[in-house]
Amino acid sequence: MTERTTGVYGYEGPPCVDHEGHIYYEPDILREEYDIEPVPADRRLEVVVSGGSMGGLFTAHALGQSGHDVDVFERTERGEMRGRGAGIVPDPELLLYMERHGLVEDRDEVSVVMDRLDYLDHDGSVRESRPYTIRSTSWDTFYRPLRDAVGEDAYHMGTGVVDVTREDRTATARFEDGGSATGDLLVAAEGYGSRTRERLLPDVELQYAGYVAWRGIIPERELPDDLAEHLGEAFVIYHGPDFQILTYPVPGAEGSTERGDRRVNLVWYENVPTGEELDDLLLDRDGRQREGALPPGKLRPEIRERQNRLARATVPEPLTRYVQTLDDLYIQCIYDLKVPRMVFDRVCLLGDGAFFVRPHMAAGTSKAAADGFTLAEAISTHPDLSTALEAWEASQLELGDRLVEMARQRGDRYIGRF
Ligand SMILES: Cc1cc2nc3c(=O)[nH]c(=O)nc-3n(C[C@H](O)[C@H](O)[C@H](O)COP(=O)(O)OP(=O)(O)OC[C@H]3O[C@@H](n4cnc5c(N)ncnc54)[C@H](O)[C@@H]3O)c2cc1C
Known part of the structure; x- marks a missing residue:
């Protein structure tokens, strides 16, 4: 559709249809060019x-x-920023900016390109596979070159x-x-x-949105072959009754986008009411009560077991195996x-x-x-x-x-x- 329409959010632009079939208006966050002289x-x-x-x-x-x-x-102290944000699906213009300014040589080489969205059924089969091009990168894809460009003397950790x-x-x-x-x-x-x-x-x-994102990441080669083959290739989605799981491949820890070197990233949104239940998830393994997020490496073993049990009870079998294979899970609360x-x-x-x-x-x-x-x-x-x-x-x-x-x-x- 090319006709320009007044959008529902006061934005003028062409309407789009998302992967669920809902109409939305392209957010138009970045431009291709900025007049920075x-x-x-x-x-x-x-x-x-x-x-x-x-x-x-x-x-x-x-x-x-x-x-x-x-x-x-x-x-943050030196050495502790690495790998912070796991997978990032960036706007294409952001990769263009990186390429134009010599921050990456070739945007195709720093991103994993997926060509489909696979919706899973509860039995683990693919209910629907939709053609859809998505590029994923990771937080490090941006962090490392930007920090180098800003320069050691100007970046104070x-x-x-x-x-x-x-x-x-x-x-x-x-x-x-x-x-x-x-x-x-x-x-x-x-x-x-x-x-x-x-x-x-x-x-x-x-404003707490009423749910958290469980996040995790694992090298493709540490997954069983059948999982690596599927999750290393497609953007996979499962909708539960009150949760949603997304997995997608991202570049490897050293930036490689080759099959076998990539990692598979998890985002698992789960409704968790505020109060005791949320506080319990955010109490870290050293006994410190966290707020808003539980960083990598801090999940208590009993909470990890809770999540494995929840996966076994509610999540399709391939994703349950994937979750159980992850070394670590961490939590980010979702806010407005x-x-x-x-x-x-x-x-x-x-x-x-x-x-x-x-x-x-x-x-x-x-x-x-x-x-x-x-x-x-x-x-x-x-x-x-x-x-x-x-x-x-x-x-x-x-x-x-x-x-x-x-x-x-x-x-x-x-x-x-x-
Ligand atoms: C589950 C999840 C998935 C996401 N996926 C995507 C995605 O696919 N694509 C996408 O575009 N975005 C995604 N995001 C969002 C993205 O991670 C953030 O929007 C982005 O990191 C915001 O950058 P920021 O610099 O504003 O804040 P942050 O990344 O939070 O950085 C703030 C920095 O400031 C430092 N800091 C804080 N206080 C101080 C202080 N007093 N003095 C000095 N330093 C301080 C912190 O240590 C931190 O390094 C996702 C977020 C979540 C939670």
Whole structure:
């Protein structure tokens, strides 16, 4: 369908049909081109970025294209970021950006291309196989080259920002170790639990969506042959009565996309009410009560056994075997989050720290990148920083709001029952 129609979310674009047959409107997160030009020396900014994951790194890279001097501060200690986000299904434009800027040589070589969606029946057979092209990558596909491009001297690990202050035309980040950094602009890309957002917008709260995502990943070659053959090739979906399981192949730990070297990624959405049940899942193996997520390596053995039992009772046999083969499972709670503002003098919020979009749109990384690209673009195309930030905020508030609503509707339709 080529006719342009006014979309249900206030977005004008052609309607699409998703893999479930529902009509939706292409979220249009990233463009193919951004007008990010080098700025004259007297307009170069000192920029402090708090948070060195997707939002922080894409922002730092894009601002660096204009010649701004950017320092990124990441609270995680060196060596602990690796493999953080497992599989990522990126927007094609994101891979194009990586290729154009020499961050990857060839986007085809860093992504696994699947050509079908397989829906499983409860007996494990393929109920329906639909032609559908999807590319998957992993968090490392972006993290490593971006961090290298930002440079060792500008990427400061183990440096958590504990406070942010706003001065006349500057902002300052204070670190756990007592140090500080002042910039013409401070970008907080701190993820959904952003402390800077909590301080700037104390009334804004994360809304738990009523379900969690269980995640896991395993090298293809550690799977039994029949599973490796199927799960290593297709995007596999199973809908249970109040849960949904997705598996898809992603590049191997060293980035290889060859058959046999890949890994198979799990996302298992399960309804879990708040209170005792959720707290129990998030109590880690060292006795520490976690909130919002249970990181890899921290699941208690009895919870792992709970999940294996649940799989045996409710999940098709091939996926049960797959789940049981995974060395580790970890948990991410799913939230909705919207902010009414993203700019506070010389401080701005972006990525998941501003709008947390439920993962059903596979939009979070692209949105975090879009926030960074459009920020760099606004600064290079507006006459001064204040008008640039004003224009940037208006466009990204609209995008964030639209995506949160679209993802909420999808999630509630597929999983949420609370
Ligand atoms: C189950 C699941 C599946 C997903 N699948 C996809 C997908 O297929 N495609 C996709 O595009 N997206 C996907 N996403 C979303 C994607 O992972 C996020 O949207 C993206 O990582 C957001 O990037 P960010 O930089 O804003 O936040 P984060 O990645 O959360 O990074 C925030 C960073 O800031 C650091 N930090 C926090 N506070 C401080 C501080 N005070 N000082 C210094 N550093 C700090 C943190 O350590 C972290 O490194 C998925 C998410 C989930 C939960």
